[in-house]
Amino acid sequence: MHNLIRYRIVKKLLGIITLLFLSIGLRAALDPPTMRCVSVDSASGVTISWFPPIGNPIEFVEYQIFESINPTGPFNLLVSIPTFATASYNHAGAIVNNFNTHYYFVQTVFNDGSLQNSSSSDTISPMRMNLTLWQQDYAGQLNWNPIHGTPIPSNGGYEVQRRVGLGMWANISGQAYGNESFADSISRCNDTVYYRVRVQDAIACYSVSTVAKENLIDNTPPRAPEIDSISIDNFTGTISISWSPSSSPDVTGYTITRLNPATPLDTVSGRLTNVYVDNETGLDYFNQSLAYEIAAIDSCGNVTPGVREHETMNLSFTRDLCERSITLSWTAYKGWNVVNGYTILMSEAGGPYTLLGTTDPNERSFVHSGIDATKIYCYIVRANGAGVQLSSSQSDLVCVAFPNLTYPSYQYLNKVSVTEDNNVELSCYVDSSLDLGIVVYYEIKRGLSVDGPFETIDTLILGDDDWLIEYTDSSAYPEMHEYTYRVDAIDNCDQILLRSNYARTLHLKIFPDKYNFNNTLNWTEYTDWLAYGDGVGHYEMFRVINNETDSEIIYKGAKDVFELEDDLAEFQQQGSKICYFVEARERSRNTFGIVDTSRSNRVCVSFESDLYIPTAFSPNRDGTNEFFKPVTPYINPQNYECKIYDRWGQLVYVIDQNDFRGWSGFDGNGNPHPIGAYIYHLRLTTERGSVVDRKGSFTLLR
Numbered sequence: 001m002h003n004l005i006r007y008r009i010v011k012k013l014l015g016i017i018t019l020l021f022l023s024i025g026l027r028a029a030l031d032p033p034t035m036r037c038v039s040v041d042s043a044s045g046v047t048i049s050w051f052p053p054i055g056n057p058i059e060f061v062e063y064q065i066f067e068s069i070n071p072t073g074p075f076n077l078l079v080s081i082p083t084f085a086t087a088s089y090n091h092a093g094a095i096v097n098n099f100n101t102h103y104y105f106v107q108t109v110f111n112d113g114s115l116q117n118s119s120s121s122d123t124i125s126p127m128r129m130n131l132t133l134w135q136q137d138y139a140g141q142l143n144w145n146p147i148h149g150t151p152i153p154s155n156g157g158y159e160v161q162r163r164v165g166l167g168m169w170a171n172i173s174g175q176a177y178g179n180e181s182f183a184d185s186i187s188r189c190n191d192t193v194y195y196r197v198r199v200q201d202a203i204a205c206y207s208v209s210t211v212a213k214e215n216l217i218d219n220t221p222p223r224a225p226e227i228d229s230i231s232i233d234n235f236t237g238t239i240s241i242s243w244s245p246s247s248s249p250d251v252t253g254y255t256i257t258r259l260n261p262a263t264p265l266d267t268v269s270g271r272l273t274n275v276y277v278d279n280e281t282g283l284d285y286f287n288q289s290l291a292y293e294i295a296a297i298d299s300c301g302n303v304t305p306g307v308r309e310h311e312t313m314n315l316s317f318t319r320d321l322c323e324r325s326i327t328l329s330w331t332a333y334k335g336w337n338v339v340n341g342y343t344i345l346m347s348e349a350g351g352p353y354t355l356l357g358t359t360d361p362n363e364r365s366f367v368h369s370g371i372d373a374t375k376i377y378c379y380i381v382r383a384n385g386a387g388v389q390l391s392s393s394q395s396d397l398v399c400v401a402f403p404n405l406t407y408p409s410y411q412y413l414n415k416v417s418v419t420e421d422n423n424v425e426l427s428c429y430v431d432s433s434l435d436l437g438i439v440v441y442y443e444i445k446r447g448l449s450v451d452g453p454f455e456t457i458d459t460l461i462l463g464d465d466d467w468l469i470e471y472t473d474s475s476a477y478p479e480m481h482e483y484t485y486r487v488d489a490i491d492n493c494d495q496i497l498l499r500s501n502y503a504r505t506l507h508l509k510i511f512p513d514k515y516n517f518n519n520t521l522n523w524t525e526y527t528d529w530l531a532y533g534d535g536v537g538h539y540e541m542f543r544v545i546n547n548e549t550d551s552e553i554i555y556k557g558a559k560d561v562f563e564l565e566d567d568l569a570e571f572q573q574q575g576s577k578i579c580y581f582v583e584a585r586e587r588s589r590n591t592f593g594i595v596d597t598s599r600s601n602r603v604c605v606s607f608e609s610d611l612y613i614p615t616a617f618s619p620n621r622d623g624t625n626e627f628f629k630p631v632t633p634y635i636n637p638q639n640y641e642c643k644i645y646d647r648w649g650q651l652v653y654v655i656d657q658n659d660f661r662g663w664s665g666f667d668g669n670g671n672p673h674p675i676g677a678y679i680y681h682l683r684l685t686t687e688r689g690s691v692v693d694r695k696g697s698f699t700l701l702r
Contacts, residue, residue: 253296315380
């Protein structure tokens with residue numbers, strides 16, 4: 001038992017001793033150095049830097065640096081360094097023309113009883129800077145390779161540096177590891193620009209890339225500005241040019257040139273400046289189109305070539321007095337790829353500008369018709385561009401007036417009146433002070449109402465000194481209609497210079513009632529005498545019996561009464577034809593010192609020659625039915641004779657045309673005739689020549 005315990009203790013001690021020896025042996029082995037930096041110097045040499053390994057430096061033999069131009073090898077021994085404290089090595093002339101690339105790693109050689117190599121350090125490679133120019137005057141795009149595939153923990157990020165000419169290096173950007181590119185937009189007129197990248201390690205060494213350089217020469221013109229529009233400001237007499245600024249960042253300003261002939265106007269500063277006003281006095285944009293071009297200037301004095309010119313529109317006109325029209329014509333707006341169309345603006349007699357019309361891009365004329373030749377019209381044409389932001393350009397302003405026209409100062413239709421034979425007489429005062437040829441002729445117009453339609457019934461040419469038109473319209477039927485008249489003065493363009501007032505005939509109508517012995521009359525209103533006077537004062541009605549030459553005024557009434565009832569009881573035996581006409585009388589003297597009268601048509605009525613013969617009468621002196629006489633209303637009897645016989649055939653009385661009462665039933669001595677039946681024999685001739693012969697009986701009563 002004791003031997004077994006002793007054996008186990010000895011075995012355990014031997015194991016501990018073995019572990020101690022193994023532990024001492026492992027600690028004696030040296031690691032490879034820790035790579036920190038790889039830097040390219042100005043002589044194209046590559047310096048690699050490391051941190052010495054931890055371990056027993058007594059066993060150190062040397063460092064071996066291996067190098068290859070391919071990341072996968074083969075790697076060759078470049079140099080051996082026998083000093084443990086050495087922490088860097090310079091591979092002189094390693095980089096040729098920034099073209100070839102080198103890859104490095106380091107091993108430690110040590111002797112812990114036998115000569116051995118440690119494992120390899122990280123493989124590192126110097127950063128090689130590449131520069132791709134955007135254009136000859138811009139630096140462009142920078143790209144470089146990382147030192148190692150994964151970041152070295154003690155390394156920081158990238159410092160992108162730039163040097164111009166003989167200047168100092170300056171940091172222009174900081175980049176995180178893994179972002180091995182940078183875009184630089186520096187521009188130089190004529191200078192060399194250098195670039196490199198640095199990475200700082202915790203032990204204060206730097207990894208520095210190769211240097212990329214380019215000689216930047218700016219002889220490239222900046223990108224051209226795009227002219228937006230050229231527009232005329234007719235109120236200030238200037239021309240405004242606007243443009244979209246050049247997109248080149250080094251533009252310092254623009255030159256403005258007026259063309260034909262080329263005349264440099266000005267240079268304006270600032271890339272974003274986009275408006276220029278040509279305010280030179282005396283610009284003749286009324287008679288010609290003016291063209292302009294804009295050129296950009298950059299900081300190196302380069303100027304944009306071949307900028308597309310723009311040209312103003314030139315507006316002109318012709319006028320036609322006879323057609324009362326103005327025709328506008330304009331030149332095309334030049335400069336845009338597409339013109340969407342043209343807009344015409346018009347101002348009448350100094351009023352605001354309003355839209356008159358539009359045309360398509362290929363139409364550059366417009367006719368303004370129906371104008372008033374006494375007014376001034378002003379016009380502007382606006383060209384409309386295309387695109388997201390629609391541009392517009394304004395033409396020069398033209399104002400158009402017709403020659404001073406002399407118009408008649410008055411034209412007064414003072415009367416229309418119906419004659420006895422149913423014609424219509426007109427009277428119109430005209431301006432006799434006009435020059436010869438202004439009024440070529442006058443048109444007499446007639447219509448059934450003020451609203452027309454009107455027809456021309458005649459044309460009249462007056463002498464130079466004539467001041468009154470007197471005209472008879474024999475083609476009218478005033479007994480059937482009322483008519484409205486006017487007189488138009490016509491010039492040599494067959495246009496109306498002046499239109500007179502309207503005047504309307506009086507129209508009289510009759511509605512007879514022969515059984516009640518009356519006529520109802522009504523008439524239309526006379527509608528004028530207000531242009532140069534106070535209108536109608538009153539109306540007068542006239543009556544004519546049986547075509548007598550004299551008329552009788554039967555009514556004189558107010559201006560607002562248009563109906564009359566005429567009682568004819570007292571005229572029953574005077575005839576069968578009764579005529580009427582009505583006259584309108586002006587209230588007072590008009591501007592021409594006259595009180596005018598207008599007569600209506602004449603209306604007549606002829607009642608039938610009816611006979612009313614009583615069948616009895618009672619001459620008892622009670623005041624009723626005291627006489628016997630055949631009644632002949634509306635007959636103008638000729639050779640009137642009515643003989644009365646008693647029942648034995650004896651003639652007892654004769655009624656002639658001068659006896660208005662008839663037989664009284666008494667003899668010549670005042671003795672009454674006996675009651676009973678009597679015979680009458682009536683014979684007369686009517687006004688139309690008809691013979692009436694009637695016989696019959698009647699009764700005398702008491």
